[in-house]
Amino acid sequence: MPHKSSFVQDAHRAYDLKVEKSLAEHIIEPPYLLVEESPALEGTVSLAGAKNAVLVIMLSRILARGVSILYNVPASDDVYQMIHLLHELGARIQFDQEEHTMNIDTTDLDGYRVSLEIMKKMRASVLVMGPLLARFGKVEIALPGGDVIGDRPVDIHIKNFEKMGVTVEQNGDFLTAHVKHLQHRNLLLEYPSVGATENLLMLAVLTKGTTRIINAALEPEVFDLIIALRAMGARITVDVPATIVIEGVESLHPAEHTIMFDRMEAGSLLLAGAITGGYVNVPEAPAHTMGLFLMKLQEMGHTILIGKDGVGVKIKATKTPKAITVKTIPYPGYPTDLQAPLMAALAISQGISKIQETVYENRLSHARELVKMGAHIDTQHDTAIIRGVEQLYGAHVIAGDVRASCCLVLAGLVAKGKTVVSGIHHWKRGYDNLEHKLRALGASVVLVQ
């Protein structure tokens, strides 16, 4: 009687043949990422500007009239989407994607409406509310579906806009907000939402008097926005505990800003080194913002070397990684955006790992896809229990969000056979040529369009 695991292997071999056949017969339609088992990744890799900083910083340019220059802008699909949004409002934009430099001219920006076409593609578009209210006292955004007022994901933004004197109404398919006299307030957030903190911050910089955002999100990308706003003339300080204090000014002026490096991309590249048992150097990694993530890699048994002044990380991966327990929480806790990529690495670590996702409901869908590849993962409510296996197997898997796409690509690097990742519009939304960077380290990853 054959051992149970050989049944599993046979089943996966058969699955692999099915993937091959589906590809040959064009049943799986491009675009997709084709990933094959890769050697231990080795080398030095550079980073793009942070996705979670650039979008909001592009929107913050609305606050002043004139030409701003942003450096280190990633050429990802979300950035192009944000360019559309700013065009729609009347801004003129030049983006040199080779140089990663963007000029945003808001001299003729006079629009205050964002169409459904743009809203439905990118939730971050909701961050246009703060700057448009600050500059024109009105804004209309299309509703991406459903009623966003009430117990919905922008309730914290809206409730606090209202505290500052803004009237918010649902008008057909539009959410309309207007204000005559902005009022400075102490705003106590019931949850440190990154988006709500950023939206309120951008309204408060042009609100007369002192506004305090208490229990504010303190993600490094929020600080990058603060730096960018200060360069425009905003007066912002940060107090304990987790309070952002804003002294409103009459007007802001255009300014230059260099977008911080992407700590999520850095983490993903380090995990690519970890999962393949490699040696990867990310000299630009903002290690000082990646504390808990790096600590967890060490707990797994990987050797982590941090550069001078907290910048730059090298990973020398162990070949026998251990299981760990992780819970996602707002910064400086373990970041939710590195939860999915970590799960891929834990799927082949020795022992039983546990991941609890507390920031988002329903952000464990990648677990189901990893199971298709041979992972042993049980998910209940917000928790995934991962029993490490020796081997993953190629399969056709579907990415449900940006970070899930990264998780599945990483799993594909150590899976026997071919892994085909569909749903890669998410990948393109969040990363600027990450597949090229992985290939330069020795990975077999191709974007088939």
Ligand code: UD1
């Ligand atoms: C940002 C990041 C995203 C990251 C997240 C948490 C960008 C473009 N995106 O998203 O990659 O995963 O921070 O670090 O920067 N919530 C409410 N009501 C609200 C606002 C939020 O219930 O009014 C809930 C959300 O549904 C979610 C949680 O709070 O469950 C966190 O959301 P938030 O911190 O606002 O994240 P985003 O700004 O959307």
